[in-house]
Amino acid sequence: MTEAPLLSVRGLAKHYQTRGATLKILQDISFDIAKGEVVGLVGESGSGKTTIGRSVLRLIEPSAGAVVFDGDDLTTLSGGELRRRRPRMQYIFQDPYASLSPRMTIGEILTEGLKIQGIGSRAERLERARKALEQVELPPDAINRYAHEFSGGQRQRIGIARALTLAPDFIVADEPVSALDVSIQAQVVNLMRDLQQRLGLTMLFISHDLAVVEYICDRVIVLYLGRIMEIATSEDLYARPQHPYTQALMSAIPSPDPDLARKREILKGDIPSPANPPSGCVFRTRCPKALDACAAAVPQLREVAPGHVKACIRDDIGYPEP
């Protein structure tokens, strides 16, 4: 990558102060996304995926760190300056039921962003709403209906259309298909991939579904308890996972071939509480390959292959041979 990345996240952290404890939801998150790239963000429930997605767009305020979007640090912008840049970056929500207002027609929902930004006349805005509906393969007469008249998959398409009306460069897609039926998931994932390629979108794709991530993403970030464990291109990550956590995740992907019954690594226990994370490497309490040294210091991300970084002190664990 010679070109400057479109999005550059440095040392992002999010802490919540509760009575008697500080919840460290995110710590020291740094990554880049190049223009036109689709980066996956995977991790189990509670690892902080959604918090990253929302902090990056400053829908919630990060506690520390910088989010540089096309040269501007979003975390230091004033409210008005941030609002002017909002159209360039949009968010697609996980829950297609909660993310559409029950009191607005689809037309009102789709023209809301344009109206806020003062773009176009009423007729022009409606025209753009119709175009957005077309892009997500919904009929134009949907414009006068209410969200409750649509199925989950259709609602998610409306959510995607809403993000597209402002013609963004960058989209954070927060588990856009995990609330949908499996049969609908493929449609929506394909739609998102088409749109990404056709419109040249840059995307942060949050998911816990490793198969979907492999299909749609160029690079993947693996998250555990608010820290990055490993970053690699999807190809590299799925073929040669280097971090014990990623290896455990990969072995959990069901294989359609019963003869190829892989040796499964089942992780013991649950993800620890962010109020009291383990010292050193946060994964060491569940890691099958942990050493005493793992408790001593937080492992830094280091390059183990070109474009492939991991936060693990062990070099002697390659990837498990099939």
Added chain:
Amino acid sequence: MPASPSSSGPLARATGRFLLNRAALVGVALLLPLLAAVLTYPLWMPYRPNDIDLLAMNAAPSAAHWFGTDGVGRDVLARTLEGGRISLLVAVSSVVLSTAIGFLVGAVSAFGGRFADALAMRSVDLAMTLPPVIFLLVLASIVGSGIWSTVVVIALLSWPVLSRMIRARLLELREREFVMASRGMGAGIGHLLFRHGLPNSIDILVVYATLQVANAILLEAGLSFLGLGVPPPAASWGNMLNAARSTAVLEQYPWQWLFPGGALVLAVLAINFIGDGLRDAFDPRVDLN
């Protein structure tokens, strides 16, 4: 695609549910003729409310004076209708005022950050801890009597409850994803408040306003009865009752308090029926059945 050809919004569905509520329809059936009579009486009444018929003082109901006359020979029907005008005017304007105050205080509280929230809610606490009757008496004696000061007094007394309900609703709304989506598109506080806050609080506002109209009619009557509300010779239901409070009138000329009192009870009852009906109609749980 959904089968239904016509789209109905949440408001249309609430209206449909309201029309199925029998008590609420009875309320409407009582209130509409009353309102019509109160609003149109100058067109068909032969008497003005302050016309004095010296030949018929304290006259019992008759063909000439359907509701009888009072101690100085004024027609009780004309005064009851005029009193209805004043009472309803006072009630409706005070409710408009208190709804606006309540909504804005609740909105500032929910969207204005921690400090504004604390300030607004402590003033609500303060307003609610004051004993209402004494508060009313003090306020009324400061601003004096008269129609508009009565409106102000009633409004200042009734907004705190609404602002708490609005705050609770908006706090919940603020975390909803469609509101976050709106913020993500660059919405400022004005847009959030009037495009999301207001439509999503409309049920609270309508129900509050309706029930509060009934409450305000009673408060006005109470104030006027104590001599602090609408001053005579203007008629209001409250000061008509006040004028009829002597034992002699109570016993010998019951029409002088029976009719304004009856109109008052009827109006309050009808409005309460309607308010209950609206509350049920807006209840989202009804849709689950």
